[in-house]
Amino acid sequence: MSKEQITSHHTPFLETLTDHGNKARSALLDRIPTGEPYEHLYGPMRSFIQNSGKGLRPALLMATCNAFGGHEEDALPSAAVLELLHNAFLIHDDIEDISDFRRGKPCLHHEIGVPLAINLGDAMQAMALRFLRQDLGRLSAETGARVVAEFDHLLRESIEGQALELGMIRNNALDVEPDDYLLMTLKKTCWYSFIHPCRIGALIARPEEVASGRLNLDDFNSFGFFLGAAFQIQDDVLNLIGSKKKYGKEIGGDIYEGKRTLMLARLANVIDVVERDQLETYLGKPRQLRSQKEIDWVIERMQAHDCISYAQSASRSLLDAARNAFDPLFRNANEKDRKFFLDFMAYMVLRDV
Amino acid sequence: MSKEQITSHHTPFLETLTDHGNKARSALLDRIPTGEPYEHLYGPMRSFIQNSGKGLRPALLMATCNAFGGHEEDALPSAAVLELLHNAFLIHDDIEDISDFRRGKPCLHHEIGVPLAINLGDAMQAMALRFLRQDLGRLSAETGARVVAEFDHLLRESIEGQALELGMIRNNALDVEPDDYLLMTLKKTCWYSFIHPCRIGALIARPEEVASGRLNLDDFNSFGFFLGAAFQIQDDVLNLIGSKKKYGKEIGGDIYEGKRTLMLARLANVIDVVERDQLETYLGKPRQLRSQKEIDWVIERMQAHDCISYAQSASRSLLDAARNAFDPLFRNANEKDRKFFLDFMAYMVLRDV
Numbered sequence: 008m009s010k011e012q013i014t015s016h017h018t019p020f021l022e023t024l025t026d027h028g029n030k031a032r033s034a035l036l037d038r039i040p041t042g043e044p045y046e047h048l049y050g051p052m053r054s055f056i057q058n059s060g061k062g063l064r065p066a067l068l069m070a071t072c073n074a075f076g077g078h079e080e081d082a083l084p085s086a087a088v089l090e091l092l093h094n095a096f097l098i099h100d101d102i103e104d105i106s107d108f109r110r111g112k113p114c115l116h117h118e119i120g121v122p123l124a125i126n127l128g129d130a131m132q133a134m135a136l137r138f139l140r141q142d143l144g145r146l147s148a149e150t151g152a153r154v155v156a157e158f159d160h161l162l163r164e165s166i167e168g169q170a171l172e173l174g175m176i177r178n179n180a181l182d183v184e185p186d187d188y189l190l191m192t193l194k195k196t197c198w199y200s201f202i203h204p205c206r207i208g209a210l211i212a213r214p215e216e217v218a219s220g221r222l223n224l225d226d227f228n229s230f231g232f233f234l235g236a237a238f239q240i241q242d243d244v245l246n247l248i249g250s251k252k253k254y255g256k257e258i259g260g261d262i263y264e265g266k267r268t269l270m271l272a273r274l275a276n277v278i279d280v281v282e283r284d285q286l287e288t289y290l291g292k293p294r295q296l297r298s299q300k301e302i303d304w305v306i307e308r309m310q311a312h313d314c315i316s317y318a319q320s321a322s323r324s325l326l327d328a329a330r331n332a333f334d335p336l337f338r339n340a341n342e343k344d345r346k347f348f349l350d351f352m353a354y355m356v357l358r359d360v
Numbered sequence: 361m362s363k364e365q366i367t368s369h370h371t372p373f374l375e376t377l378t379d380h381g382n383k384a385r386s387a388l389l390d391r392i393p394t395g396e397p398y399e400h401l402y403g404p405m406r407s408f409i410q411n412s413g414k415g416l417r418p419a420l421l422m423a424t425c426n427a428f429g430g431h432e433e434d435a436l437p438s439a440a441v442l443e444l445l446h447n448a449f450l451i452h453d454d455i456e457d458i459s460d461f462r463r464g465k466p467c468l469h470h471e472i473g474v475p476l477a478i479n480l481g482d483a484m485q486a487m488a489l490r491f492l493r494q495d496l497g498r499l500s501a502e503t504g505a506r507v508v509a510e511f512d513h514l515l516r517e518s519i520e521g522q523a524l525e526l527g528m529i530r531n532n533a534l535d536v537e538p539d540d541y542l543l544m545t546l547k548k549t550c551w552y553s554f555i556h557p558c559r560i561g562a563l564i565a566r567p568e569e570v571a572s573g574r575l576n577l578d579d580f581n582s583f584g585f586f587l588g589a590a591f592q593i594q595d596d597v598l599n600l601i602g603s604k605k606k607y608g609k610e611i612g613g614d615i616y617e618g619k620r621t622l623m624l625a626r627l628a629n630v631i632d633v634v635e636r637d638q639l640e641t642y643l644g645k646p647r648q649l650r651s652q653k654e655i656d657w658v659i660e661r662m663q664a665h666d667c668i669s670y671a672q673s674a675s676r677s678l679l680d681a682a683r684n685a686f687d688p689l690f691r692n693a694n695e696k697d698r699k700f701f702l703d704f705m706a707y708m709v710l711r712d713v
Contacts, residue, residue: 044520047527099482103475122456122526125478126519129452129485133515136489140508155493162486166479167397173475174400 020350021061027069027086028062030079035087038138051119052127056094058110065090068204070347074340077212084144085154085207088135092158092199095131096165098124103173104264105294108257132162150214154207157224161203168195175267179291181283183272185321189236191267197235205231230336233329238355240322243268244315247306259302265290269321270314274305277312326356373703374414380422380439381415383432388440391491404472405480409447411463418443421557423700427693430565437497438507438560441488445511445552448484449518451477456526457617458647461610485515503567507560510577514556521548528620532644534636536625538674542589544620550588558584583689586682591708593675596621597668600659612655618643622674623667627658630665679709 036056040049065086072082100106101114102121108114116124139158143151171191175183205227209217216222246261247270261268275283286308289301309315329352337345389409393402418439425435453459454467455474461467469477492511496504524544528536558580562570569575599614600623614621628636639661642654662668682705690698 044523044527047530048520048523099478103478105475120526120530122458123523123530125452125456126522126526129481130516130519130523132482132485133512133519137512137516140512159486159490159493163483163490166483166486167401169479170397170401170476170483173473173479174397177400177473177476 020347020354023070023347024061024063024066024351024354027066028060028090030083031062031065031069031086031090032056032059034083035090038087038142039134047119047123048127048130051115051123052131055098055115055127056091058112059090059094060110062090064093064200064204067201067351068208070344070351071205071208072212073208074337074344074348075209075212077208081144081146082208082211084138084142085211088138088158089199089204089207091131091135091138092162095128095135096169096199098128098131100169102128103169104266106257106260106264108260146211147214149218150210153210153214153217157203157207157210161199164194164198168193168198171195172267176265179265179287180267181275181287181290183267183275185269185272188267188269188272192236192239193232196239197232201235201238202228202231226336230329230332233325233332234352234355237322237325237329240269240318240325241356241358243270244318244322247309247315259299259306262302262305263294263297265294269318270309271305273314273317274309274312277314278308282308322356326352373700373707376423376700377414377416377419377704377707380419381413381443383436384415384418384422384439384443385409385412387436388443391440391495392487400472400476401480401483404468404476405484408451408468408480409444411465412443412447413463415443417446417553417557420554420704421561423697423704424558424561425565426561427690427697427701428562428565430561434497434499435561435564437491437495438564441491441511442552442557442560444484444488444491445515448481448488449522449552451481451484453522455481456522457619459610459613459617461613499564500567502571503563506563506567506570510556510560510563514552517547517551521546521551524548525620529618532618532640533620534628534640534643536620536628538622538625541620541622541625545589545592546585549592550585554588554591555581555584579689583682583685586678586685587705587708590675590678590682590705593622593671593678594709594711596623597671597675600662600668612652612659615655615658616647616650618647622671623662624658626667626670627662627665630667631661635661675709679705 036053039053039056041053042049068086068089069079069082073079097109098115101109102116102124106114107117114124115127119127135158139155143154146154168191172195174180175187175191206224209222209227210224213222217224243261243266246268247259249258257263262271275286278286286305289297289305330349333348333352337348340348389406392406392409394406395402421439421442422432422435426432450462451468454462455469455477459467460470467477468480472480488511492508496507499507521544525548527533528540528544559577562575562580563577566575570577596614596619599621600612602611610616615624628639631639639658642650642658683702686701686705690701693701
């Protein structure tokens with residue numbers, strides 16, 4: 008499929024995706040204060056959210072709610088909280104990764120400084136839990152408590168996953184096996200971006216079935232893991248071979264940041280001892296001593312050893328596994344909702360942005 | 361009163377304080393995971409809490425619960441959460457202030473690096489809200505919900521206050537009036553360290569009276585504000601004239617960090633235009649270009665213009681106001697509990713560490 012085919016094929020899908028995302032963002036902005044302290048807190052918070060991405064996560068949550076026969080508006084408050092937490096994670100992640108670009112613009116910590124950006128992320132995390140406490144819409148108290156428990160687990164997994172990733176970088180670990188990479192990705196990305204959006208959407212659509220045990224939310228875990236890992240690997244690939252204009256971040260930035268990607272893990276496993284030493288020396292350097300020439304060398308070695316095609320192949324296998332897990336899970340959904348998910352899965356891995 | 365007199369006078373008080381603090385810390389450590397990811401998350405979290413201070417905040421919460429006839433053990437889960445949030449704030453504050461020392465040791469971000477320290481603070485904030493959701497001890501659902509609302513407000517005020525403080529530094533504001541300083545201190549320090557501990561302790565002791573409106577928790581607000589502002593000003597004074605060994609932080613560190621203290625606000629108000637320009641130039645410099653000689657000059661100017669004695673006098677006036685607010689609030693408390701509070705107030709302002 009050519010890029011043009013994907014784009015035209017995906018137009019109705021992208022419209023639904025954007026529509027869900029916009030609704031969640033709008034519901035979120037309605038709830039964020041417009042008062043003081045504005046200049047250093049609520050102002051930059053509102054701008055950051057206004058400039059946010061397509062809203063994959065709230066869209067997945069709302070689409071799952073629809074697919075299980077729920078009312079989209081019941082899912083909206085939870086979708087807004089999810090988008091808020093996602094933005095909070097991005098702000099702190101960009102500081103932790105010492106990133107420079109996000110969404111085609113300098114990162115927030117370059118605009119308002121690291122101290123205020125840390126505080127802004129804290130405010131957003133605190134606010135997410137306030138919204139959960141104060142307004143989950145028309146849910147019963149029991150269902151509301153289950154939704155809060157989902158978000159609680161989401162926070163725990165994401166933060167533990169972040170500790171795994173940052174710990175590997177800090178230890179300059181080169182013995183990262185595919186399993187380590189997948190565990191880190193499960194915790195850091197899959198739970199909050201894929202598994203919990205499905206679980207929460209289904210829970211809101213079918214609270215009685217969840218309560219009675221007829222619908223087991225754990226059934227979404229494999230699907231979300233496969234899809235999330237496929238997405239993350241593709242995201243890491245785009246960081247190497249994408250265009251900065253579309254991708255919105257610096258190309259090769261992950262290598263500059265020392266991120267433990269599947270390509271890096273693969274490279275460390277297949278190169279000879281001399282090159283491995285060279286790689287380890289590069290990754291052990293303080294950030295500011297890493298040159299573009301070295302980054303180019305790492306990318307060139309990854310290409311020479313087929314690490315990028317290895318990762319793309321892994322991503323496609325995971326996508327196939329997600330498709331297999333999807334069928335029985337969503338067998339009762341109507342054709343329109345099923346179509347959205349099938350397009351969503353293709354988009355996750357075939358997208359070039 | 362000499363320092364020796366204060367110390368001997370305060371021995372039983374300090375024992376009670378430490379006892380409350382130790383109980384809260386121990387209850388907290390019992391609930392913090394001991395599993396993975398340990399090296400980069402739960403390990404440093406446990407060490408940081410084990411090495412924490414006296415536990416002023418949980419002690420105040422538990423003492424208020426006692427003074428209002430409650431059971432100390434009912435207050436313990438809330439006291440533990442408060443101590444956890446306090447530690448979370450300290451970790452992020454030290455990064456935001458680019459501080460070097462805490463509790464006589466290098467700050468956590470020097471030990472484990474800024475990225476992991478940011479993530480650790482996030483984990484502690486998320487965990488605090490998990491504990492509130494899962495276990496507030498024997499409280500009724502209604503009282504539990506009120507306690508959570510108190511913590512929610514506590515988080516909001518503290519983070520807004522931090523935005524005010526960091527914003528003043530970022531704008532290199534020199535036109536900080538005493539009212540600006542007091543508003544910032546109310547939000548950043550008083551709510552979480554003084555007002556909410558009293559409110560939560562009284563709420564847990566007398567839930568029915570709070571529900572019926574016979575006990576209005578807002579009555580604690582002035583008392584906590586006066587006491588908190590007195591404490592914060594004294595804390596800022598100790599940063600200038602204390603001993604590093606006792607105080608545990610670098611002396612003059614606030615000036616190096618550009619913190620807007622009452623002394624700095626006063627100095628900017630009373631110096632002539634030439635010195636004001638010199639002060640503004642110093643505070644406008646990037647941190648690494650600020651020399652010890654310049655810090656000494658600022659301290660010397662503060663002394664020459666009686667800014668430190670001005671602040672100490674303000675702190676004592678606020679302490680008097682706190683004592684006046686205390687009497688009607690705690691009129692029904694028994695002698696032992698009243699004595700603890702009277703000693704607590706004296707200690708806040710007369711302490712040298």
